[in-house]
Amino acid sequence: MITTLVNTSGSAITKRLGALLIAGALLTAPCSYAANVTVVISGLGGSEEFTEKFDGYATAIADEAKQIALNQTDVILLRGSAAKKDIITALFDALSTREDINRFSAFFIGHGSFDGRSYKFNIPGPDINDAELTELLNKVKSQQQLVVAATSASGALLEKIDSGNNTVGRRVVITATKNGREKTAVLFPEYMVEAITTPAADTDKNESITAIEVFNYANKAVEGFYETEKLLAPEHARLQGENAEAFEVARYGNLLAAQDNVPEELLANRETLANQISILRGRKEDIDEDEYFDALQDLMLKLSEVQSQIDDASGQSGN
Amino acid sequence: MFIKPAHATRVITKMAVAVALLFVTSLSVHAEEYDPNRDSQLLECDGIYDSGNIEGAISCYTPLKRHSSLHIAAEAAWALGNTKQANELFRRAVEEQPRNPHVRTRWGRLFLSTHQPSSAAPLFREALLLDPAYMHAKTGLAAALLSQPGTEARKLLNEITAEDPDNVEALLMVARLSLETRNLDQANKLLDHALKSAEANNIVPLDIYALKASADMLNDVEDSEWITKALELSPAYGDVFYVPAHYHLINYRYVEAVEVLQKAVDVQPTHWSAHSQLGINLLRLNDIAGAKKHLEIAYSGDPFDTATVNTLKLLDTLEEYKDLDTIATFRLPDSSNDTTVPVVMRLHESEAKYLSPYVEELTLKAVKSFSERYNFAPEEPLIVELFPNHDDFGVRTVSTPGVGLLGVAFGYLIAMDSPSARAPGEFHWGSTLWHELAHIFTIKKSNHRMPRWFTEGVSVYEEWATGPLPGRHIPVDVLQAIKEDKLLPVADLDSGFVRPTYPNQVNVSYMQAGLICAMISEFWGHDRLPEMLDEYRKKQDTTEAVRTVLGISTEELDRNLKQYIEMNFGTVINQFDTWKELISSMNNAAQNKQWATVVALANQANEIYPEYVEEGSTYIAMHDAYEASSESEKAVEVLETWFDYGGYQPDMLHHLAHRLRDQGRTDRATEVLEAINWVSPNSIDLHERLGKDYLARGDNEAALREFQSLLGLDPHDKSVVYLNIANAYKNLNDKKRATRNVLQALEYAPFFREAQDLLVELTGDSS
Structure with a gap:
């Protein structure tokens, strides 16, 4: 209350x-x-x-x-x-x-x-x-x-x-x-x-x-x-x-529902990947477009994997 | 009596070449030259000018600028082109001689010559209070009032010509009115009368020659003898071309107008108004560089001309516009092959992305429809301009902000308000675009020869018959005018557009013209309309075209129109007062929440005029009544009737779409949402909902259009939009575009689970 x-x-x-x-x-x-x-x-x-x-x-x-x-x-x-x-x-x-x-x-x-x-x-x-x-x-x-x-x-x-x-x-x-x-x-x-x-x-x-x-x-x-x-x-x-x-x-969403169950390590991994993505986005203008999106795709797939692990760990997968 | 003609203006014409910008004036000839009380010292200078001694004239006028009589000093400053100084001197002269009607009148004439008739008129009125019979003030007032709507100018001109039948200035003004309505016989009679009077009164007849040349041009006489005569008398008399250009312009003949305006500046390089008009009309023909050149010349000579200044500012604004190219495809009725014509959509960069799909869709549809219906193939690219700022559109149209228009067609170029230029629901932009595009076909098929009423009539008829909004939308005040028998004979209908005599006459004339065309289509067949355009192209007037194509007189056509109106609107016109009372009572009952009464009164009103869907519509009131009494199905039902009759208030359409969705009628809800695109497309919710609907029903192309448009509105959450675009591409088996768009979604929202899932699916990476 x-x-x-x-x-x-x-x-x-x-x-x-x-x-x-x-x-x-x-x-x-x-x-x-x-x-x-x-x-x-x-x-x-x-x-x-x-x-x-x-x-x-x-x-x-x-x-x-x-x-x-x-x-x-x-x-x-x-x-x-x-x-x-x-x-x-x-x-x-x-x-x-x-x-x-x-x-x-x-x-x-x-x-x-x-x-x-x-x-x-x-x-x-x-x-x-x-x-x-x-x-x-x-x-x-x-x-x-x-x-x-x-x-x-x-x-x-x-x-x-x-x-x-x-x-x-x-x-x-x-x-x-x-x-x-x-x-x-x-x-x-x-x-x-x-x-x-x-x-x-x-x-x-x-x-x-x-x-x-x-x-x-x-x-x-x-x-x-x-x-x-x-x-x-x-x-x-x-x-x-x-x-x-x-x-x-x-x-x-899941973050709210599972905020007490998510392992710190997974959250840290997620944060690291998010930072890498942010850095890549900052360099977008300096990189060839296809190269940029290829790099972004790799990072996004990794992030997706970590996200799935977080969901599994918190018992929220499938939501 | 000696009346001083246009000398002052002509002095400046030549002097300005020698002394550059020191002497500037507007060279648009008004009535400032017919001064009955010209001072002898000024007359002496005028005489020197008449002898062709320009430098002598300058030397003569210059010391008069310091004359002890402020009035004479003002005239000298004006003659030398310093209108600012002349204005100040006249102000002081009027203070010095407050009871002198002549000084006030001359000051008013100065305002007339500098494009400020609304400032001139009060001075003429004040002069007439001092001397009610003072003719120079009366003619000045008539000239000032001619630029404003209403009948006062005509009444005054009748009064002047009755009092002084040989008054040259008044005769010329009446002749101008006749030329505007193409009454060439009447105009020539008046001008011949003026010529005799000018000769008798020793008036230089240049103004008369210019109007005679105008009459010849309207009669398709290319090499008018009056041009030769004028140039013999005054080789640098640009008005002999500038004045006829006006009549080309009011008849939509922009190419011809530009040609004669070019001649005006060729013979008189310091004709700043001609440069200004040349620039403005080159812009109407999409020659932006040429327009800029002449407008800058005009500005260098006359920085006070608001049309020049406004249009130059607009040119700067045009740099914020994007040209988007597309191609319209059509097939003429007698052809077995498709033809194409380029279309340029000129849209403001802030709205090009969201608006272009709809402008393109409607334009291509219109070109296809009108080319077939009027058997005419556009011969040049079409330019479609939409202005989000109504004042920019006003300047584009008539060189001044604050116009009441929605759109305008200049041959192959049309300009109009964009949907965002006005509050949602204030106008149906789709209908406006449709209307203006129809003009291209009537103007060009007739080679700019059709009368104003016919081109407007066809456009209104096409709005009703084939446009994006169902129903005939006849405003209440037009019904009132019909009831009061205010419609004009068709042979004189143009005057309702050009010189309206009561406040809403232009609107009434639009509707009347539309009804005539609709009637011709219904009674004689649609093909008679393109046939009439052919007759206009052959230079027939309305009386002849109606006789040739319909086989009746215009009087008979007028009688047919009465019957047609009786057939279609007889019930509401005969019970108009009752209907208005019912609507008024219904609205009162609605305010008092007497819902049963609202429904009863609305039903009675609908028995008289069920098609009425404008402000105060019965259907909206009934909807509110049913909602208040929790009869939601009936509420939806009446709103659907309103929609089917052409109701287009966007908030009610959104509401109807929601209610239909609640009822599970998604397809009907989508239909309603689609209609909103033609009235108020700058809505994020609209495109989001429509895009999702299309996606759900598998119409991926339409979904892409909506989502791309949505991105153009800069939504807060772009990631969802990119994901939807990715899904549409995925459904279209375009994996590459789908992947690129899902990555764009993730750029905005790296943690977006649905986008991550789609990326994994598209890349085959399920690790």
Whole structure:
């Protein structure tokens, strides 16, 4: 079960309970493994329609994160009145004490605003601004960090947040807009959720969906929507930071089903072949076309063989 | 009274050669020359020019640019070709003399001469407020209004000619209108009248000669005496060719227009408008290099001509287009052998890959069909251009963005909006392409002699009879016009296209022309249509062609049309108001979700006009009603009826295809999806679904077309598409291509199990 803090009525009791639950969840996290921690925050909807949408998106993201989290309590969903500033601050304070985080993801779903100087993520009660968000995110010590601000005006965050600092390792930031002036409600999160929850975004078909695949899929879908409708696009998503292709967001298929059974050696073999293929592809322009495809064919057949061994080892062959 | 004719323009004609770009002006002759209140100092300079002393004229006008009278200074600047300075001086002159109608009128004339009639008209109106009888302003206003649709210009011209029957300028404008509708007798009478009046008033008759030459050209007199007379009077008078070129152009005779425009620039190398038109029309004949040369010359002399500037920009844009070659095969009715003609598809690089299969399919089909139906073999390659940017198409068509057209045919070259130029469903691009391709056959078979109504009529009729969209799509406002008896006699139908007198008259004329051709085909047989083209080729007019081919008068044809309309649309036209009320009530009921009422009203409306599938269609409303009441089978049924009648709203077609698939009716779903290709082909889902359908039913060639097209749309996941292409090739026993494509799939997705499996299968490696 995902550690979920939900309060649609906004009562003080639930809020306190929420705070306790955060503490409980974090205290139970063991320190002997490299954890993948995900925080998903659904902001203020402003209307029933948006509230429902944002909560739906946030829940879907959290559900997927749970699939690849080593410990399900490492996935924290805040929505309703639980998504208040003090609770968020408490959560990040608690996370800042952890030393075991390998990958940390933070998703902000909802409306954002920009007053010409600072970005604000709209939540019940006082909004949380870009400086506060950056401070909170900087507190979390992790090898890799992914920040997704899927809100209107979120592009304003890009200037305030960098790709890493002393505590944070490599940080990838995805925003739904290119700057703070793109203020209308965004389509980006809808397609982002589609990318995370279906295999459609997985272009290399390795059954692992990475941050770059999510971004590319959602970005293209948004562009396609406005182009098809002959409308001027009011949002232009941005990705900042490196190694987004190495930041796994979701898994599906055999890889998900057998993730605990696959021998490390086979996975390493697969990785080696994948690297060789990648190097060959990089040299495509320098090699005779037939020679290139012959070499590619050899590598692909080897990869196919390793893939079959992985399937056999995981008991998933034939799927 | 002395009226100053076209001197200023002619001065510049010769001066510009000597002093290069210092003196630039537009040489398109409007009515700016007929100045009744010309200042004596300007007249003196004009006189020097008249004597042939060009340098003397320059020396005379130049100091007047600094004249204490701003108005005279403005006229001098204008005469010397500095229109920008003239404009500023006129502005200040009007500020100085706000109650002087003459100054305002002259300023308006300057705007007329620089292709800005919409800026000229308010100045003429202001002058007329100051002096309602001021004729120079009235004629100026008429000239400005002639460039706009509506009847105001004609009314004003009637008023002017009633008040001053000998007004040369007005007579020439009325003559121009007669020439546009090929009423040559009337035009010649008016021009002869103008000649007498010019002589009596000491007006140099060059403008009249140019129009007389136009009348001769329209009458196929190659060596008009009026050209000789004009050149004797003024050897560098390019307008004697430039003006007739206009009448070639409005009659689709681009080759002939280019020939006379070349003569215009030969006699008057500084005729910038002639260079501009020559460039634009060379482009219409696909001579891109020649077009560029003349447009650049035009720009060097007149950088303010928007047609020149826009077309030069378009030439830059054309570098982003790809020429894709194909061959059309056809067989004429009396031949036992196939013939071929090259086709060049000029498509924007961003959409060439996904669009070309469909452009090619429809073009080849059209050439096959029309060559047979009209017994005509195209003699030159066909050029088919599709523009994803509507403004580029506008410039290609009429040298200006923002036109309301969808497509245009310039002889063997057609240009049109590509499907992506407009929002999905806004137009049926397949029908537009079909329509324009039909023009090639009517224009060329008649050697450009057919009237406008006939070529449009055949194209509309062919859309209905053989095009990719079933049904006759008659807009509601056209039905309304028919009900109000607004149709023109066939003998005068061209005026509905060339000089419409009410807002939707062009559309009404298209439909009327289409109905006439459909009627001829039904009552007399389709072959009468190509026979009429033969008669037009023999230079018969509509009255003669109708008499020769159909054996009746045009009046009788008009009466037949009424009967034909009564037979086909009598029910809806006689109950038009009732039908409109039913549709309106149905839409209100739909908004209020009164679904039973919606269905009842829709059924009543369909008894009157079941073929209506446009906006506010009963079938869409009924579909919504049935869906709301969970009667999904009925919902699909009404949508199918809508589709069969020619409904083409893409989102509804996608919806129908999904529902048919839900019912297991895959073949019918495929049929619906195929129809979407002709209205909104830039859909990834469409090609993916169609490709899979074709693959499943073993139509591998069609599947390949869809998947190749899909790649052109740059889908997010290309690996699946390459795998599908590989499977299609595998089914076609083309192992080499199958292997290459499966490897391309794996390039994108190395871990793609299905592709790995296919590779293993194709290479025989099962280790």
